[in-house]
Amino acid sequence: MTRFVLYRVAQSLFVVVGVVLLTFVIVRLVPGDPAVGYAGSRATPGQLAAAREKLGLDGSVFTQLQHYIADLLNGDLGVSIHTRQTVVADLTHFVPASIELVLFAMVIAVPVGFAIGRFAARHHGKAADIVMRIMTVLAVSFPAFWLGLILQTTFASTLGWFPIAGEYTSSLDGTSPLHVWTNLTLVDAAITGNGPVFLSTLQHLVLPGLVVAAYPVGAIAQLTRAGLTEELGQDHIRTVRALGFSSREVIGRFAMRPVLSPILTLIALVFAYSLVNAFIVESIFNWPGVGRYTTEAIQSLDTPAIAGVTLVVAIIYVLINLVVDIAQAFIDPRVRVQ
Amino acid sequence: MTVSPPLTSRIPSWINPSRLMPRDVLSVVFIVVLGILVLAALFAPWLTPYPADANGATHPLQSLHAPSAQHWFGTDGVGRDILTRVVFGARTSLIVVIAVLLFSIVFGTLTGVIAGYAGGVVRDVIMRITDIFLAFPALLLALALALVLPRGIPTLIICVAITWWPWYTRLAASVAASISRRGYVDSARTLGVSAQRIVLRHVLPNSLTPVIVQASLDAGGIILVVATLSYLGLGVSEPTPEWGLMVQQGQALITTNWWVVTFPALAILITAFSFNMLGEGLRVSLDPKKAGR
Amino acid sequence: MTTHLLTVRDLSVSYGDRRVSFVPELTVGAGECVAIVGESGSGKTSALLALLGLHPGARVSGVVDMFGTEDVLAERSRLTGLLGRRVALISQSPISALNPTMRLGRFAEVVLRKHGRSRAEARAQITAALSAVSLAPDILTRYPHQVSGGQAQRFAIALAVELIVADEPTSALDVTVQAEIVALLASLRRDRGMGLLIVSHDIALVSGLADRIIVMKDGEVVEAGPTRSVIGNPTTDYARALIGAVPQIGGSTS
Numbered sequence: 001m002t003r004f005v006l007y008r009v010a011q012s013l014f015v016v017v018g019v020v021l022l023t024f025v026i027v028r029l030v031p032g033d034p035a036v037g038y039a040g041s042r043a044t045p046g047q048l049a050a051a052r053e054k055l056g057l058d059g060s061v062f063t064q065l066q067h068y069i070a071d072l073l074n075g076d077l078g079v080s081i082h083t084r085q086t087v088v089a090d091l092t093h094f095v096p097a098s099i100e101l102v103l104f105a106m107v108i109a110v111p112v113g114f115a116i117g118r119f120a121a122r123h124h125g126k127a128a129d130i131v132m133r134i135m136t137v138l139a140v141s142f143p144a145f146w147l148g149l150i151l152q153t154t155f156a157s158t159l160g161w162f163p164i165a166g167e168y169t170s171s172l173d174g175t176s177p178l179h180v181w182t183n184l185t186l187v188d189a190a191i192t193g194n195g196p197v198f199l200s201t202l203q204h205l206v207l208p209g210l211v212v213a214a215y216p217v218g219a220i221a222q223l224t225r226a227g228l229t230e231e232l233g234q235d236h237i238r239t240v241r242a243l244g245f246s247s248r249e250v251i252g253r254f255a256m257r258p259v260l261s262p263i264l265t266l267i268a269l270v271f272a273y274s275l276v277n278a279f280i281v282e283s284i285f286n287w288p289g290v291g292r293y294t295t296e297a298i299q300s301l302d303t304p305a306i307a308g309v310t311l312v313v314a315i316i317y318v319l320i321n322l323v324v325d326i327a328q329a330f331i332d333p334r335v336r337v338q
Numbered sequence: 339m340t341v342s343p344p345l346t347s348r349i350p351s352w353i354n355p356s357r358l359m360p361r362d363v364l365s366v367v368f369i370v371v372l373g374i375l376v377l378a379a380l381f382a383p384w385l386t387p388y389p390a391d392a393n394g395a396t397h398p399l400q401s402l403h404a405p406s407a408q409h410w411f412g413t414d415g416v417g418r419d420i421l422t423r424v425v426f427g428a429r430t431s432l433i434v435v436i437a438v439l440l441f442s443i444v445f446g447t448l449t450g451v452i453a454g455y456a457g458g459v460v461r462d463v464i465m466r467i468t469d470i471f472l473a474f475p476a477l478l479l480a481l482a483l484a485l486v487l488p489r490g491i492p493t494l495i496i497c498v499a500i501t502w503w504p505w506y507t508r509l510a511a512s513v514a515a516s517i518s519r520r521g522y523v524d525s526a527r528t529l530g531v532s533a534q535r536i537v538l539r540h541v542l543p544n545s546l547t548p549v550i551v552q553a554s555l556d557a558g559g560i561i562l563v564v565a566t567l568s569y570l571g572l573g574v575s576e577p578t579p580e581w582g583l584m585v586q587q588g589q590a591l592i593t594t595n596w597w598v599v600t601f602p603a604l605a606i607l608i609t610a611f612s613f614n615m616l617g618e619g620l621r622v623s624l625d626p627k628k629a630g631r
Numbered sequence: 632m633t634t635h636l637l638t639v640r641d642l643s644v645s646y647g648d649r650r651v652s653f654v655p656e657l658t659v660g661a662g663e664c665v666a667i668v669g670e671s672g673s674g675k676t677s678a679l680l681a682l683l684g685l686h687p688g689a690r691v692s693g694v695v696d697m698f699g700t701e702d703v704l705a706e707r708s709r710l711t712g713l714l715g716r717r718v719a720l721i722s723q724s725p726i727s728a729l730n731p732t733m734r735l736g737r738f739a740e741v742v743l744r745k746h747g748r749s750r751a752e753a754r755a756q757i758t759a760a761l762s763a764v765s766l767a768p769d770i771l772t773r774y775p776h777q778v779s780g781g782q783a784q785r786f787a788i789a790l791a792v793e794l795i796v797a798d799e800p801t802s803a804l805d806v807t808v809q810a811e812i813v814a815l816l817a818s819l820r821r822d823r824g825m826g827l828l829i830v831s832h833d834i835a836l837v838s839g840l841a842d843r844i845i846v847m848k849d850g851e852v853v854e855a856g857p858t859r860s861v862i863g864n865p866t867t868d869y870a871r872a873l874i875g876a877v878p879q880i881g882g883s884t885s
Contacts, residue, residue: 011469018470026482137618141610143562145569146585146603153592222618235727241685243715243742243790253741257732276477280566294481295570310482314473321473331732 004329012322019314024068027307028061077311078304082296087308090293095312096183097167098282098289102274104186104209109216110267116217117224118251124229132221139218144277148211148284155207162207165286168200208285212278216270223266227259261328268324272317365619368612375609379428391418392426394577402595412597414588420597423579424605430580431609434494435560439553441499446506447545453507454514455536465511468504477501477563481572489575497572498563502556509552513545547624555617558610565606581606635660635696636794636826637682637718642693644677644686651689652677652850657828659794662820664827666837666858668873669847675830676798678847683720683796684710698793716746719791723799725783729775735786736771742790760789764815781808788815794826795819801836813840834873838862846870 043051071078077087120132156164163169167185181188186205189198231237232255240254279291286292290309297305383389387408391397397417405412411420453464471479480497487493565582567573574580581602588598639657643650652674659665667675681691684704694702698717703709722728730738736757743753761768764785770778778786781804788795795816801809817840819825831837837844837858844861846854846869854861854870865871 011466014466015469015473018466019473022470022474023482026486133618134615137614138607138611141558141562141607141614143565143569143582143585143603143606143610145566145582145589146599146606149585149589149592149599149603157593235722235724236730238680238685239720239722239728239787240730240742241714242683242720242796243745244711244713245715245745246711249745254730254733257730260732273477276481279477279481280570298481298570298572306482310474310478313478318473 001329005326008322008325012318015318016315019311019318020069020072023307023311023314024065026310027303028064072311077308080297080305080308081302082300082305083293087304090305091290091308091312093183094288094290094293097185097287098275098278098291100184100186101205101208101278101282101287101289102212102271104205105212105274105278106216106267106271108209109213109220109270112213113217113220114224114263116221118228118256120221120225121228121232122247122251124225124232129225132225136218136221136225139214140222142214144211144215145280145284147214148208148281151207151211152284163200163204165284166204167288168197168204204285204287208278208281208287211281211284212274215277216267216274219266219270220263223263224259227262228255231255231259257331261331264324264328264331265321268317268320271320272313275313275316365616365623368616368619371608371612372616375428375612376432378425379432382425382429386419386422386425388419388422389426391422392577392579402591402598404595405597411601412595414584414598415591420584420601423584424581424601426579427581427584427602427605428609430491430574430578431561431564431606433491434498434564435557437495438499438502438560439556441495442503442506442556443549443553446503447510447542447549449503450507450510450512451514451542451545454511454517457515461511461515464507468507471501471504474501477566480563480567481570489573491574491578494564494567494573497567498560502560505552505556506549509548510545513548517544551617551621551624553617554613554620558613558617561606561610561613636663636698637828638694638696639682640694642678642682642695643691644674644681645690646688647690650850652681652847654678654693654845654847654852656855657845659826659828661793661826662824663843664816664820664829664841665843665845666829666831666841667845667847668831668834668837670832670873672849673847674850675847677850679796679798679828679830683714683718685720715742715790717792718794718796719787721784721787721791721795721797721800724803725780725787726775726778728787729783731775734772734774735778739771739786739790757789761786763819764789779808780804781811784808784812785815788812788819791819791825795828797827797829799831800829802831802833809836816840834862846873 075088077091079085080087080090083090116132116136120129120136123129152164155161181191185201186198188194189201228251232251237250237255240250245254276291278287278289279294281287282289282291283295290313294306294309296302297309378385382392386392388395395418397413400409400413400417401415403409403413403417409419409421411424414420414423449464449468453461474482479501483493483497483500487496564573565580565585568580568582569586571583571586573582576583584602585599585606588595588602592599635658637657637659639654642652642654642657644652654667657665667678669675677686677689680686681689682695682704684691684707691704693704695704697703697710697713700709700713703713729735733741739757739760740750740753743756744750748756757771758768761770766782766785766789770782770786775783784800784804797816800816801812804812813836816827816829820827827840829837829841834844841858843856844854844858845852846861846867848869853867854865861870862874865874
């Protein structure tokens with residue numbers, strides 16, 4: 001077990017190094033001069049040189065890479081061109097909001113996806129199963145931006161059940177200001193006992209949360225159904241049936257466990273996918289996450305910001321995978337053997 | 339992903355066309371839908387009422403007409419026929435899907451077979467490289483790259499392809515590894531059959547079924563990524579008809595002129611849905627475990 | 632007269648219009664062993680699974696009485712009280728018959744607690760049952776893929792109580808292990824009065840164990856009776872061929 005964990009950690013480190021190099025290469029390929037973007041088009045050569053130095057664009061490619069890595073090790077991702085703040089400061093502000101949105105979506109998606117998958121597997125081949133199959137494929141085929149627009153026009157603009165956009169009603173900043181601890185607004189509101197902000201944030205989360213949840217619900221339901229259906233045909237299921245366990249117990253206590261480990265992998269993959277899906281949803285619902293930050297960065301050729309986002313999301317992804325693989329080894333002893 | 343792909347168990351059966359025929363009625367329905375889409379894309383200039391509208395013609399006097407006999411899907415903000423642009427949009431989407439899949443399947447299968455068959459250090463190096471590419475969520479890497487490269491269809495293809503091939507490497511590697519462990523490949527090897535021949539005769543045919551299923555499912559995903567990139571303004575640029583771009587241009591009008599967004603968005607949904615349903619259906623009917631029934 | 636643990640009348644298993652198995656009569660008493668013998672596809676396993684209510688998708692008719700409960704197949708609830716508590720199924724491939732993600736000890740505990748034992752009772756019963764099948768208690772900390780086929784089969788037998796229904800219990804095992812499992816089954820039957828219903832294609836293996844043999848072919852019973860008379864005096868060509876195919880028995884009868 002220890003060997004397995006060490007091996008996976010080493011593997012993840014290798015991937016992180018690769019990710020850093022790849023990000024560097026992409027950033028270097030950017031056409032146009034980011035220094036011009038930073039210093040302005042009427043900057044003097046001296047100002048341009050200063051901007052170049054500040055952005056780490058002076059010297060040969062090799063020295064730039066050296067600087068890039070040295071800065072990274074110091075936790076320095078450079079300065080964003082469009083916000084003029086350090087990328088690290090921007091990310092600590094924007095990433096939590098995205099994670100909050102995705103976590104909210106996953107809290108909905110995981111139990112709902114599981115339940116649908118179990119239901120379909122229990123009714124395998126019947127009408128209910130076919131309907132569920134079509135619904136889940138529909139869920140993974142829906143373009144997030146369209147679903148966002150539909151929900152926004154229907155439930156916010158027309159029916160007025162939910163707020164159209166934003167994180168929480170801004171007038172609350174005057175009446176019950178929020179003390180920021182974690183940058184996760186729901187969590188901050190909860191631990192500081194700020195009821196109005198908590199409720200308002202929850203209302204604002206529902207529509208974008210549902211949009212982000214659509215894909216994970218479909219994907220998790222599909223894999224749960226497929227995995228359970230296959231597992232229910234295995235010998236060990238016949239054994240427990242012969243030992244007097246009911247269908248419900250057979251699925252819940254025996255068939256689910258071997259299926260759980262591929263589902264965990266899927267959840268990790270889907271989490272990363274949803275983080276990027278959240279980007280689009282954020283710009284529609286004006287959620288102050290890293291997605292909105294990125295779309296703005298794209299418009300202003302903000303390479304340090306984009307490199308920072310890419311790097312951070314990729315590293316989050318590697319970490320999730322690492323955690324899931326290790327969790328898997330605990331759930332399914334067969335994984336460790338490989 | 340550590341979910342192992344379905345492996346074919348018997349070698350010659352892949353040649354049998356009845357195995358490749360989906361038994362599922364639903365699959366047939368979606369093959370027909372996709373067939374119509376491909377034909378429409380191919381013959382778009384002859385099928386559409388206003389082919390000039392696909393190439394930048396504008397008619398400001400006819401802007402935002404609701405669906406009618408002249409314009410079945412209505413017209414957009416500059417008076418272009420939306421039906422025409424949706425049909426021409428199928429060309430853009432399908433070209434990208436085909437190019438990405440071709441590259442991913444060829445390059446991915448090649449590297450995967452090498453990795454799976456060679457094993458050892460070669461395998462480790464190839465697999466770690468795929469790990470790096472897989473660490474970037476597809477859309478994000480595409481996003482970063484789309485920023486670097488000039489707008490247009492080739493860029494779309496490169497952006498998506500670069501994030502897609504590693505899946506096929508992994509798929510092919512696991513098939514190749516499981517095949518080369520089997521007894522008959524060993525005996526073929528001891529009998530002096532060349533590695534090249536073993537790969538061509540045994541490994542590639544066995545990779546075919548999982549690759550077909552994967553490709554169909556991926557086509558749906560690629561449609562969505564392409565539309566999303568265009569929606570974000572990173573794909574093709576005006577006046578090229580592209581579904582995601584059309585949605586983006588029409589979204590401000592969604593409450594007043596619903597048709598501008600709805601028809602291109604429906605085109606994305608129906609296409610992605612058909613590919614996904616077909617992939618699901620093929621996965622079930624090509625599953626070797628069920629083939630004996 | 633022995634008390635019957637199991638009585639089967641006119642048990643028929645069909646898929647659609649095709650009948651894959653028909654057993655007109657079968658009884659197993661306490662301390663008795665009955666074997667159903669036939670080649671693969673003869674319908675013997677179908678009959679076995681059907682009488683335990685374990686044949687999903689098949690149409691099953693006929694009457695099965697078990698431990699005095701009449702017609703257990705009529706209602707699911709009649710059978711659930713018996714499965715695992717009084718009758719146990721032993722499978723052909725012992726390792727894949729166990730949940731791959733559960734340690735054997737945990738599995739045994741879940742099963743016994745399902746049948747109403749407290750945690751302490753379950754532990755005590757497991758320990759006793761393991762020594763009865765000569766397994767060391769350390770097997771409880773292992774996963775199925777970490778034990779041998781013979782060990783897994785002994786473990787499965789350890790969970791059995793009054794009636795064992797076994798589907799080819801030895802055919803996936805090494806020859807020496809096969810003999811050990813047969814000896815174990817024989818001793819359980821002798822010492823604890825367990826009833827055994829064994830399905831096998833190996834007539835030599837069951838001839839030493841079974842009191843009665845039923846020979847099946849193409850879904851029908853072609854020969855049935857006491858082991859001695861079936862082996863010594865087969866009335867059908869098929870049974871003769873089946874017995875003749877096994878050197879030692881064929882040799883002793885000619």
